[in-house]
């Protein structure tokens with residue numbers, strides 16, 4: 289089976305894990321700190337706190353944004369974590385529609401939904417393609433709203449030459465097994481303000497004033513700490529952090545491999561007018577987390593490819609279809625129309641030329657079989 293996603297690991301990741309395991313310190317420690325420092329240097333701004341998932345990053349971001357009892361304008365076209373995080377923190381999700389081409393939240397729809405109750409806007413850079421952060425940030429400044437960037441797909445992506453995750457007040461990255469930077473499970477919360485970073489970093493460790501690594505010094509282990517407020521057990525540890533350091537070092541290279549494969553799909557499927565291919569918007573450098581085509585023949589093509597050993601995915605069922613989000617405010621007619629056509633093709637750095645040829649050939653064969661190809 290050719291999978292939709294596969295992480296890219298080599299000897300360096302194996303060596304990094306062995307080094308940590310041999311060191312005698314596998315919990316939150318020096319590798320976690322090194323990963324945070326390198327990640328924030330890669331982004332070029334913000335304060336990074338390493339967590340055990342992207343969901344935890346979103347949860348803490350919403351807590352920091354103080355959304356309790358307030359509305360948060362969000363997108364239905366995302367993994368459910370984005371919107372669950374609003375509910376974890378007592379916020380009220382309000383769904384804005386999406387742009388038909390990028391599937392990103394539509395800034396014009398966001399503007400129409402802003403009321404006195406609105407506290408924040410959460411944007412998801414779908415597939416690693418940047419949302420229109422200039423418009424979103426202008427709206428946020430005008431109405432004094434906070435912006436949370438869900439960068440789960442977007443590690444390494446850019447808008448107007450700036451890394452995604454450096455625009456909003458908070459950025460939430462996922463290092464889940466299939467992400468561009470994959471540590472198995474893991475995430476990073478990047479805060480614009482140092483005070484938010486310090487608060488989030490306490491909350492990730494049960495609200496305890498000093499984590500075990502800060503209590504460890506070369507001379508003695510200081511047992512003293514205190515607890516000011518309820519926190520969670522959400523920090524990362526040194527094993528995934530060591531993998532993360534290597535994956536971060538390789539990120540530009542693995543993203544370039546994704547881009548090359550995306551461009552090949554673009555060239556070799558361009559003549560099939562029964563599907564629409566993703567387009568790179570002006571001023572953006574996508575992270576190409578996934579390659580999503582749009583076709584009325586989505587379900588037929590999915591079944592055809594599956595029978596021939598090629599996995600595809602659907603990202604996503606709109607979240608306002610789920611029973612628990614059905615009653616939320618916001619009409620999303622574009623999303624309703626577009627989602628039924630979405631199909632994610634295999635795309636990952638180690639997808640071989642032969643595997644990709646097979647995917648392309650089977651897509652074309654489906655079109656021929658159904659009399660769709662021109």
Ligand SMILES: Cc1ncc(COP(=O)(O)O)c(C=O)c1O
Nearest residue numbers: 341342343367369440462463464
């Ligand atoms: C858009 C989006 N947001 C949030 C998440 C949650 O990340 P995690 O699985 O690391 O909790 C994911 C991925 O799983 C995602 O795709």
